[in-house]
Amino acid sequence: MAYVAIADRDHEAHLHDPDTFITKYIWSQDHKVIAIQYGLTAIGIGLVALVLSGLMRLQLGFPDTFSFIDPNDYYQFITMHGMIMVIYLLTALFLGGFGNYLIPLMIGSRDMVFPFMNMLSFWVYLLAVLILVASFFVPGGPTGAGWTLYPPQAISPGTPGTTWGIILMLVSLAVFIIAFTMGGLNYVTTVLQARCKGMTLMRMPLSIWGIFMATILGLLAFPALLVSAIMMILDSLLGTSFFMPAMLAAGEIASYEGGSPILFQHLFWFFGHPEVYIVALPAFGIVSDLLSVHARKNIFGYRMMVWAILAIGGLSFIVWAHHMYVSGMNPYFGFFFATTTLIIAVPTAIKVYNWVLTLWRGNIHLTVPMLFAIGFIFTFVHGGLTGLFLGNVVVDLPLSDTYFVVGHFHMVMGVSPILVVFGAIYHWFPKITGRMFNETLGKWHFWLTLLGTYSIYLPMHYLGILGVPRRYYAYGTTDFIPESAMTMNTGITISALIVAVVQLIFLYNMIWSVFRGPKADPNPWKATSLEWLTPDTPPKHGNWGPDLPVVYRWAYDYSVPGAAEDYIPQNQPPDATHKTVDDHAEAVEQAPQDDGAPQA
Amino acid sequence: MSFWRNVTEKSWERPGEADELHSGVILEQPTRRMALRVFLCVVASVFFLLFVAYRIRMEYPDWRPLPLPSVLWLNTVLLVLASAVMQWTRSQVEKANPGPLRAGMVVSGLLTVGFVVGQWVAWSQLGAEGYALRSNPANAFFYLLTAVHGAHVLGGLWVWLRATLRAFRKDGAATVQGSVQLCATYWHFLLLVWLVMLYFLLTT
Structure with a gap:
């Protein structure tokens, strides 16, 4: 059977035609509807995580004030906030949301190549979200092991949520990975096989390159999380000792022996570091397109941009242990990972230079999407530079358990991708809904969010250099944390609450514009x-x-x-x-x- | 066009003329086969990481290797045969000779079912001899690895079942050619994984 390119098939126009409300909007196989379903679910669960961060900040900014937040609650908030933001919001929104919406439209295809599997991907993702949410309502509540779920403490007595919470978390992750794999197979195959006539790889917009490479990273990296989740479930439920060492737990000798917690850390970060780029690469791609469109200028160094995406994707698999410097590794091992970590700064810096050079002498229109794209360059450079600090073993060791790291990764992986998410939503809103949003509200949203997030995360770097430890529920009185640091903590909390409330402007603007906005x-x-x-x-x-x-x-x-x-x-x-x-x-x-x- | 030429094209230099346009496809193969290959990369990643974890965990002092039941060798033979019959069926179908399609599918499927049953026998033998899942990490890894592999075999059998049922329909033969090819690729892949796994289980 001779192969006929999808774009050349004459029966191509034949598609299932949804006619009822259910097939059109609920069990839809249309990539655009699935994208919106993915996007709304991700934003919905993301709002939960936003509220959790607000609660954490309340506790940190005003200790001994809120009796309804006890230490266990605090750890549960941290864990769920981190996991939801990284996986259920950002990964799902960039790949399930923007990937689904943009891939077929940008490469000139009618839909994904496997529309049914695409639909299934969303519903399985929704199931993963529901399992995750269910853990809030089980006895013992959600797990409080931290988003990295390190054993042994993740399944040992004393940690909140060791009865049900951790199991639901691991099952939810496994289900999410199944959903992602179904979506990911679609994205990769569609990009490779279903481009329209004339669309060579190097004619694809950079958004597609970023999403494409991020999907490949996800397909190869999520198995590490799946494997470690399965093994941890076995440790927890059946008493195996994959990760669990011989130890005393709550004063009693646990039944485990000989397992290796470090093995879990390696597996987790073999997933966890590519995960950073699973979130960052789509953001890189989308921001390139926003800058080019709104500066009315071709992207500077298109080929370099593509190659940088490929290089970052490849390198992201050999830097994982820089998250584990404090685990006590062989110095040569640390040296290797410090070197690869610093090397990855090269393609990343190429991208940053090219974004700036795209703006240079461009006809810059300061539209709302453009503001968010330029804001991204600032926050990303900021977070990237502190990443260079932390990539070095000797600098990382003293800073690793402090607020410096919190500031760093929220700048680079929280604020930066979220700014791109906002920019992208504003940019494609007219196409998705057929209506325009309110420009003034959009600008207010941008400035308050950008300045607000800076006033949250910039001071955290100073706290970190002072040595203020992260993950603590309350600091009490210590010699090395001056009173001014506590005042700063209160200030950070006030900024965080303002930023959280400001997001209501965005929601209002979007919802109002869908129904009442002027025709686009x-x-x-x-x-x-x-x-x-x-x-x-x-x-x-x-x-x-x-x-x-x-x-x-x-x-x-x-x-x-x-x-x-x-x-x-x-x-x-x-x-x-x-x-x-x-x-x-x-x-x-x-x-x-x-x-x-x-x-x- | 090679991959290298694809990603080094200077796409900005000159817009294309209508008659020289790229078809939009760089790897000429059916979409489903493409997707299967990507999926196999994902599965390969799962097993690769399991094997790495196995090797690392093996170095710890509490590791007591368990004796492999001899039925595993029979299972290996069954899986090799299943894979070979599947390959033969595929080559016959590709030569437009649908005669042996039904027989080939049924035989290779039954051999595979035999493999699964044999794995179950191995499990129960080990269980009866007291090699419990939790008593040693070597046992835990044995059960985990064979279970994950078995789950993938069962997934393959589900696809095989649907294809075989279709092949038995009137003029169904023409519609299953693609499925036979995909099944054959998947069977070879699982055989390869099994052989690598057997190597790791033997070298503890």
């Missing part, structure tokens, strides 16, 4: 990539009407000299450009004669 232009930002060129806005099922688009150029033809407009869509054939260029030249030549002689 199909291509409000005058962008070149295919998702803006659909016949309908929002795109209908099947995306493209009777014929698939044909792509003649890369995605960054902005401000091309001589062209009539400052952008040339990807599906515009070269002759048409020449024609518009010629028309334009003619018009310019004729212009002086038209002076002062207005025609009817």
Whole structure:
């Protein structure tokens, strides 16, 4: 059977046509609906995690004030906040949400190649979320082991949630990984097999490159979490000793012997470090597109940007042990991982330079998405630079258990990707809903969020250098933590609460605009990539009407000299450009004669 | 176009003409086969990490290797045969000779079921001899590795069952060619995993 490219198949227009409300919006196989389902679920559970962080900050900023937060609650809040934000919000939103929405539209496909599996992916993800939420309501509450779930304390008496919470957490993670694998197979296969005619790999927008590489990382890294989750469940339920050492637990000799907690750490971080880039690479890609569109300039160094994504993806698998310097490793081992960690800064720095050079002498429009994209450059550079500190063993050892690390990873992996999420939502909102959001509210949202998050995380670096330990429920009185540090903690809490409340502006703006916003232009930002060129806005099922688009150029033809407009869509054939260029030249030549002689 | 040429293209230099456009496909193979290969990478990652964990845990002093039941050798033979029959069926189907399709599918499937049963026998023999899951990490790893492998074999058998039922329908033969190819690839992969696993289980 000779292979026919998907774009060349003539029966391609034939798709299942959803006609009832249920098949259209609930059991939908349309990638756009699934993307919205993923996105709303992720944001919903993310709001839970936001509330949890607010509760933690209340305790830290005003110790001995809130009787309803005891130490166990605090550890449960930390654990659930971290796990939800990293996995159930960011991973699901970037790949399940934006990946689902953007991949078929940006590469000119009608849908994912396996729409049914795609639908299943969402529902299994929802199941994982429900299992996670259920752990709030079981006896003992959710696990309080910290988001890294390190054994032995994760399943030993004394830690909150060792009866049910940890089991539900591990099962929920395993279910999430199944959901992710089903989605991930779709994303990779769709990018490789279902691009429209003319869409070479290097004509793909960088958003797709970022999502594509992040998916590959996820497919290869999540198995490490799956394996460690299975082994920990066995340790906990059946009493095996994969990770559990011989020890005294709550004064009694535990039945375990000989297991290796370090083995868990290796497995966990073999997943955990690529996870950082699973979140960061889509953000890198999307921010590249936002900067290019809103600066009306082609992305600087497109090939370097693609190669940097590939290089970061590859390197991210050989840096994991830099999370484990404090576990007491062989110095040569630490040296190796410090070196690889610093090497990964090279492709990352290339990306940062290229973003800045894309802005340089661009025709910068300070739209809401653009503000968030530029804000991302600041927060990411900030978080990245403190990463260089922590990548060195000798600097990491004293700082590892302090607020310096909290400040670092929230800058680089919390604030930065979230700014991109906001920018991306604002950017594609007109396409997704067919309506415009309120620009003024968007700008308020941006400035309050950016300045607010800076006033949360910047002071944390100072706390860390003072030696204020992280993970503590309360500090009491100590010699080395001055009174001013406690005042700073109170200030951080106030900023955190303000930032949390400010997100209501965003929610209000989005919800109001979906129903009441002014009708959006199909291509409000005058962008070149295919998702803006659909016949309908929002795109209908099947995306493209009777014929698939044909792509003649890369995605960054902005401000091309001589062209009539400052952008040339990807599906515009070269002759048409020449024609518009010629028309334009003619018009310019004729212009002086038209002076002062207005025609009817 | 090679992968290297694909990712070094200077896509900004010149917009393409309509007659020289890239088809949008860089790896010419059916979508389902592509997806299976990606999936096998994921499964390979799972087993790779399990093997690494096994090797690391093995170095600890409490490790007492358990004697492998001899039925495992029979199981190995069954799985090799299943894989071989599947391959033969595939080659016949690809030569447009659907005659042996049904027989080939049934035989290789039954051999695989035999493998699963044999694994179960191995488990119960070990259990009867007192090699409990929790009494030693070597036991725990043995049960874990064979269980994860067995789960993947059962998943394969589910796909096999659906394809075989389809093959027995009237003029169903034409519709299962793709499934036979996918099954064959998956069977070879699981055989390979099993052989590597057996090597690790033997070298404790």
